[in-house]
Amino acid sequence: MTSSLKWWQTAVFYQIYPRSFADGNGDGVGDVKGILEKLDYLKDLGIDALWLSPHFPSPNRDWGYDISDYQNVAPEYGTLDDFKTFLSESHRRGIRVILDLVLNHTSDQHPWFLESRSSRDNPKADWYVWKDSAPNNWQSCFDGDAWTYAPERGQYYYHYFMKQQPDLNWRNPQVKQAMWDAARFWLDLGADGFRLDAIGTIYEDPNLTPHNVPMNLAELRRAADLAQTPAEKKKIEKYWHDMFKNQWGGPGLHDLMKELRAILKEYDGDRMLVGEDDNIDYLGNGNDELQMVFNFPLMRTERLTPDHIRRNQKERLTRLDALPIKGWPCNTLGNHDCSRVHTRFGNKVHDAELARVNLALMLTLRGTPFLYNGEEIGMTDLIITDPARLRDTMATWYYDRLVHELNVDPAEAALRAGEMTRDKNRTPMQWSNQPNGGFSPADVETWLPVNPNYAEGINVKDQEKNPTSLLRYYKHLLHLRKNTPALIDGEYLPLHNTARDYFAFLRKNDLQTILVVLNYSPDHLDLDFSRGKELKGKSLRLLFSSADRPAKDANPKAVVIGAYEVFIAEVQ
Numbered sequence: 260m261t262s263s264l265k266w267w268q269t270a271v272f273y274q275i276y277p278r279s280f281a282d283g284n285g286d287g288v289g290d291v292k293g294i295l296e297k298l299d300y301l302k303d304l305g306i307d308a309l310w311l312s313p314h315f316p317s318p319n320r321d322w323g324y325d326i327s328d329y330q331n332v333a334p335e336y337g338t339l340d341d342f343k344t345f346l347s348e349s350h351r352r353g354i355r356v357i358l359d360l361v362l363n364h365t366s367d368q369h370p371w372f373l374e375s376r377s378s379r380d381n382p383k384a385d386w387y388v389w390k391d392s393a394p395n396n397w398q399s400c401f402d403g404d405a406w407t408y409a410p411e412r413g414q415y416y417y418h419y420f421m422k423q424q425p426d427l428n429w430r431n432p433q434v435k436q437a438m439w440d441a442a443r444f445w446l447d448l449g450a451d452g453f454r455l456d457a458i459g460t461i462y463e464d465p466n467l468t469p470h471n472v473p474m475n476l477a478e479l480r481r482a483a484d485l486a487q488t489p490a491e492k493k494k495i496e497k498y499w500h501d502m503f504k505n506q507w508g509g510p511g512l513h514d515l516m517k518e519l520r521a522i523l524k525e526y527d528g529d530r531m532l533v534g535e536d537d538n539i540d541y542l543g544n545g546n547d548e549l550q551m552v553f554n555f556p557l558m559r560t561e562r563l564t565p566d567h568i569r570r571n572q573k574e575r576l577t578r579l580d581a582l583p584i585k586g587w588p589c590n591t592l593g594n595h596d597c598s599r600v601h602t603r604f605g606n607k608v609h610d611a612e613l614a615r616v617n618l619a620l621m622l623t624l625r626g627t628p629f630l631y632n633g634e635e636i637g638m639t640d641l642i643i644t645d646p647a648r649l650r651d652t653m654a655t656w657y658y659d660r661l662v663h664e665l666n667v668d669p670a671e672a673a674l675r676a677g678e679m680t681r682d683k684n685r686t687p688m689q690w691s692n693q694p695n696g697g698f699s700p701a702d703v704e705t706w707l708p709v710n711p712n713y714a715e716g717i718n719v720k721d722q723e724k725n726p727t728s729l730l731r732y733y734k735h736l737l738h739l740r741k742n743t744p745a746l747i748d749g750e751y752l753p754l755h756n757t758a759r760d761y762f763a764f765l766r767k768n769d770l771q772t773i774l775v776v777l778n779y780s781p782d783h784l785d786l787d788f789s790r791g792k793e794l795k796g797k798s799l800r801l802l803f804s805s806a807d808r809p810a811k812d813a814n815p816k817a818v819v820i821g822a823y824e825v826f827i828a829e830v831q
């Protein structure tokens with residue numbers, strides 16, 4: 260029964276990327292005041308919890324993921340008091356808030372690093388990972404060599420991400436203490452938990468084993484751009500894995516997660532942790548590490564086909580169910596690091612229809628869904644072709660390497676950088692059809708360009724007025740999920756396991772059985788569900804259809820499904 264579930268099991272999460280969500284003071288950058296003004300919008304949308312990407316002071320080399328003060332709010336976003344108001348106003352509306360906790364690294368401008376770098380014998384000398392010489396060929400996944408020389412110490416420090424993001428030395432107990440203090444600071448203020456950034460990178464292979472890929476990061480990215488055949492792509496995938504495998508998942512993380520979870524348990528209200536990792540092992544015994552990890556394998560595909568989804572669910576759910584305390588799934592199709600759902604899982608012809616099918620997928624699969632801001636109005640990727648307008652440092656780095664090291668024509672390099680950059684999926688939220696999409700006043704240059712398709716109906720205001728808009732569809736389905744308990748706590752029972760065009764399954768609890776059919780094809784389908792034991796001799800009461808169909812009972816023996824239809828019915 261849903262009543263025995265925790266809040267994070269029944270909730271639908273919505274990720275806010277604060278820089279691009281809402282600009283409350285009209286300076287071209289999102290802020291806390293802006294978020295506050297949109298809380299009623301979020302409540303009305305029907306989401307239950309927010310994941311706020313980093314809101315801390317940061318030199319913004321990695322847009323907040325390089326933190327220079329863990330116990331404050333970035334001045335461009337507002338003050339700590341603004342943040343407290345945001346938290347209490349969210350809670351007053353019944354919306355929980357989890358924050359982004361970046362454990363692996365700090366900014367190179369964090370006072371801890373400035374001190375650590377200043378000499379070999381200062382009190383924080385051992386807070387980061389220092390070596391006399393670069394001990395191996397490890398790469399940073401953002402900007403080439405993973406070891407950077409600091410003349411002050413005459414030594415090298417390690418960074419998995421860019422050189423402005425030095426890795427903390429988590430084997431030093433003082434580091435833990437300092438970071439746990441930071442976590443407590445936000446928990447004391449009432450944060451409901453954390454999304455844990457890049458936890459897999461916290462511990463490296465203690466033997467510092469070199470990688471054996473015959474190229475460096477820039478060359479590998481270039482090879483990935485050029486790979487055409489499945490065999491070439493497979494080889495590149497293996498290279499990616501091999502290049503970084505020794506920098507991931509070193510021993511110690513389970514104990515660390517246990518320590519952090521124990522801190523959360525000191526607080527009331529079921530504070531929660533979700534890891535940016537797909538490794539189910541980090542759920543521990545079900546009660547001593549993380550509550551959830553993301554089902555990234557679901558979205559790690561070029562095409563979201565019924566077959567892929569079924570295989571993913573089978574593999575994932577079997578493993579989660581086998582844990583001592585059943586693990587709780589957590590599904591997402593997009594975030595601030597990857598191409599937007601509408602673009603990535605469209606097929607260029609039926610993107611709008613597929614966006615609807617894919618939302619239904621998120622809201623009907625077993626587990627907690629995470630949605631990304633802007634996806635509810637169908638925001639699409641914006642390819643920035645002018646390298647001067649790129650803000651994602653890893654893309655400008657790649658552009659420079661292409662042009663200056665790999666002798667790629669600048670026009671092609673600009674295109675490649677525009678495609679790989681995460682800027683394309685971080686553009687400002689489109690609130691209306693006014694200039695700048697209503698994000699900022701007309702005469703202001705926003706931090707990233709606004710996608711001009713705000714003028715073509717891809718904005719909140721126009722869609723609120725239009726009963727057939729994607730936004731209204733989101734509201735409708737979010738409402739349906741909330742009022743259909745089996746979609747939240749029901750078992751998942753796949754049907755028609757070899758169907759290539761559609762994905763059909765039941766969600767079943769003690770009180771209800773729900774049939775979901777998601778047609779991923781442009782074809783009409785005549786389906787017979789009457790043979791399975793759950794549906795034999797039953798009738799279907801329509802709960803929702805994305806097609807125009809009379810709201811009458813259907814016979815499981817002859818269910819007619821339209822092109823790209825989402826069909827949800829209760830078995831009677």
Ligand code: GLC
Nearest residue numbers: 321324361420456457535596
């Ligand atoms: C995570 C974040 C990403 C960031 C990286 C380094 O993957 O999602 O945006 O760049 O960690 O903190």
